[in-house]
Amino acid sequence: xxxxxxxxxxxxxxxxxxxxxxxxxxxxxxxxxxxxxxxxxxxxxxxxxxxxxxxxxxxxxxxxxxxxxxxxxxxxxxxxxxxxxxxxxxxxxxxxxxxxxxxxxxxxxxxxxxxxxxxxxxxxxxxxxxxxxxxxxxx
Numbered sequence: 226x227x228x229x230x231x232x233x234x235x236x237x238x239x240x241x242x243x244x245x246x247x248x249x250x251x252x253x254x255x256x257x258x259x260x261x262x263x264x265x266x267x268x269x270x271x272x273x274x275x276x277x278x279x280x281x282x283x284x285x286x287x288x289x290x291x292x293x294x295x296x297x298x299x300x301x302x303x304x305x306x307x308x309x310x311x312x313x314x315x316x317x318x319x320x321x322x323x324x325x326x327x328x329x330x331x332x333x334x335x336x337x338x339x340x341x342x343x344x345x346x347x348x349x350x351x352x353x354x355x356x357x358x359x360x361x362x363x364x
Contacts, residue, residue: 229280239264278305285309288359294319295333300326307332 241249248254277297282305284290285337293309295302298320306316310332317335318325330336 229273229276231270234269238267240267266329274299274301278302281305282308285312285314290314291328294337296321298323298325298329300329303328303332310334321339 242260242263242265245254245259274279277295278301281293281295281302284293285308289315294317295306296319298318303326306318306329309316315326315334316332317337318329318333319337322338325336
């Protein structure tokens with residue numbers, strides 16, 4: 226298992242959160258009503274995808290692994306997943322219940338969500354999968 230850390234880009238500017246922006250645009254709020262809670266630090270992490278992709282390629286080509294479990298849903302991993310599969314490594318994707326791009330879906334061997342999606346049964350019922358569609362999900 227490896228944890229790859231990137232670098233943070235930005236960090237010196239703040240941006241208005243989306244709900245506050247929508248309320249301003251719809252005229253439900255005025256500029257004077259904004260508080261500190263309506264803003265967030267504008268941070269972007271850079272370089273992580275490249276590091277993970279290189280790890281996947283290196284582990285695959287050195288024949289250190291026969292299966293990779295990738296926790297992401299980013300299409301940037303398509304080349305690394307494609308290489309691993311061509312070399313005989315199973316690529317299992319855990320997108321943490323997020324939708325994944327079609328081209329990434331084409332280059333994986335399995336889709337699994339290893340963590341429970343909801344903390345309570347009531348929350349699960351509120352976002353239930355339509356009848357018959359649960360056959361498509363593997364948990």
